[in-house]
Amino acid sequence: MNVRKLVTIVEEIYREGGREVIPVARVAVVAAVIDNPWARQGFVEDLGxxxxxxxxxLGELLAPLVVQALGAAPEAYGKGAVVGLDGEVEHGSALIHTLKFGDHFRKAANATTLLPAVEKRGPAGVSFDVPMKHITDATIRSHHQTVEVRVPDAPHPGEIVIALAAAAQGRPQQRLASLTTEQ
Incomplete structure (x- = not known):
């Protein structure tokens, strides 16, 4: 694994909907910009x-960093991959849709649910929204949220940006009824 750089983003929301957010809503993202191990090889049948x-x-590197950046116990989490133009979306999916990657984050977050994900291909500076859900119950609506991520100089054509995101709470000022009210 060849890491060109790590990017950490921490967002704190103090006001939402014209009201103060108490406690302040905190979201963290850590993204690694890595060489795509399959770029420029043509179609690779076995990604194993x-x-x-x-x-x-990657999971071992990113999971503790995003929890540390969050500065609190994660309540929601997600992952994402953006593949540079010399790769395939499948290359990003191959790295993040495996227990070898995700279990590091599940353990660091004391989580049990599947990690929601986004994958796409794009040029350097493309933005992507990482979806997040509750760490133990994906039906808890208050924690369904996204965070926008953009690394201005990545991915280069032969790179992949791999990101983990965590939130210390649900959406600020959330007030939707629980899912069980519709069942």
Whole structure:
């Protein structure tokens, strides 16, 4: 795994809907810009060796960093991958849609649910929205939220941006009824 850089984003929301947010809503993202292990190779049938060589290391690197940046116990979490133009969306999916990657974040967040995800291909500076859901119950609506991520100089054509996002709470000022009220 060749990491070009790490980017950490911390967002704190003090006011929403014209009202103070108490406590302040906090969201953190840590993104790694890495070389795409499959770029410029043509169609690679077996992505397994690249997954084995990179996915667990990425999860092990990013999971503690995003929890540390959040500065609180995560209540919501998500993941994302943006593949540079010399790669395939499947390359990002291969790295983030494996327990070798995700279990590091589940353990760091004391989570049990599947990690919601986004994958896309794009040029350097493309933005992407990482979806997040509650760490133990994906039906808790208050924690369904997204955070926008953009790394101005990434991904280069032969790179992938891999990001983890965590929130210390649900959406600020959330007031939707629980899902069970509609069942």
């Amino acid at each position: 060796p690249g997954i084995e060589a990179n996915a667990s290391q």
